[in-house]
Amino acid sequence: MGNFKIIGIVGSHRVEPRNTYYLVERVLKVAGKGNEFETEIITLADKKLNYCTSCFECNHGPCPINDDMSEIYPKLLEADAIVLGSPVYIYNVSGRMKTFIDRSRAVLFRKDANLKGKIGAGVVVGFVRNAGAEITAQALRNFFEVHQMFYAGTVIGNSGRKGGVTNDDTGKMFAIQIGKRIKELLIQLKNVQLEYDKETVDKIHSKIY
């Protein structure tokens, strides 16, 4: 088991071809290289996700909706880094990704179960590079901001060519960069936490002895 858990959430509505999945996987391969890293990709296309009903139960307890989000919440809470991947659907995130984002409110206001301080990165894949990709990237970034996470950046890929995003050299290059950035941030953050723990421990010891 690794020290760091990195999960990818793929918001495409189809299983094949897997352009968004491909770039998310590439980010995770770079970020998750090494024994101390553990990665997992969750594809929303094969999950049953209901809309948020705006009941506000999550202001003081868990989300009462009984669907596949129940198995995704613990994975989000356990993760050290979360990579959100969405195709561009009419200049924005996919409906599935938006439903996931809305349902994430269930881990927004709880003191004991939230995403604060985790690392976040985005993956966006559009048919072309200039038809809503940056707006979609902003929508993913808003998720990280709302949850008070540390933002590592977003890679924009484009699938409108033979072979799809697998032949987008720019997208693939940025995926590697984002993957490295996640890894660096994870290590830096862990060191800060270790340092903090050491100080706390030292203080406790100085009081005892």
Ligand SMILES: Cc1cc2nc3c(=O)[nH]c(=O)nc-3n(C[C@H](O)[C@H](O)[C@H](O)COP(=O)(O)O)c2cc1C
């Ligand atoms: C409903 C729908 C709307 C789309 N709208 C856009 C768009 O506004 N801009 C764009 O660049 N691509 C658009 N596309 C193309 C997808 O973003 C593109 O095919 C992407 O690679 C799909 O990712 P996937 O292969 O992971 O499913 C749209 C596709 C669908 C199905």
